[in-house]
Amino acid sequence: MALSMIVGAQPAVKVVALCGSLRKSSTNRGLIRAATEIAKESIDGLEIEYVDISPLPMLNTDLEVDGTYSPAVEAFRRKILEAESILFASPEYNYSVTAPLKNALDWASRPPNVWGDKAAAIVSSSGSLGGARSQYHLRQIGVFLDLHFINKPEFFLNAYQPPPKFDSHGDLIDCKVREKLKAVLLALHAFSLRLRRTSVVN
Template structure:
């Protein structure tokens, strides 16, 4: 795990996007979070992990306690992380199939989500992906993730002024400020869970 220097712990965060689209706003939120971690939020290191290559969850793929190589690599990333940043789109009032698939794979015995701090951000129309966030929190209860309660970040991506470019890059200063607050809260929550705060 990260955070070996007790005086200046570095929180190792894995970031997952539930949207696979190239110009995804959710990937844009993660890119912005990574930039903020380098410029404005010290002591936090964020790594984006692509979940698009994971096969569909199928226990027939588990052989003698091992998993397919892509799954093993993904599970290892989760195991080594201190906490998780989810960027979760809302599909039909719920989380996306790719994100649920990733969660299911890493929850197979042994459950690598257990005991980790987590935060979730989203973008979309209307409620800005809020229903997906609340559904993800329900899933988190079962897999023993510990989500920050506040601040919450729901970005209404379609209400002027523009929040993202056509490539999905976040350009709204107010949203960036709120995203920074989420990262600071995730860092503090992680340190509390680890008994270092």
């Protein structure tokens, strides 16, 4: 009983969810909405907050003044810093991550890097390979940023292969895909707690 009380007393894992697409009806944003619903409904101790990256200016170090950033950048960096884990929804553009997502990665990596030592997971909704190539590039970037990605389960979704996975608003309607998304979230939750225990020990 003592162990269960200790486990139950743990603070929730706070996840910031970022979407590489800026379209409101993006299926990748639909994945984030579904992930948020799943966390609230069936995963105790996991809180997901979607953070919009569209207000960020294009990276320009002229905008840095005496180690400070514009209000939009400062607010974004604070959200990343305060999060324990990151959920990326990364569509594939031209074999890679999108420009808005790369811009967000770069802004939060400026000194001091606020990505470091956070758990992370990637989901993708795209055509053909389901965004696989964007995920592999994102993992490469994450090495330099000291992000710790879960390795499995992987989540690549071909959004255009029948039967329909999303409705006209970009909301996820496929129950099997929803279960796969839940498996990713459970793995991210478990890995986040593992990193938390490691940091306490160290």
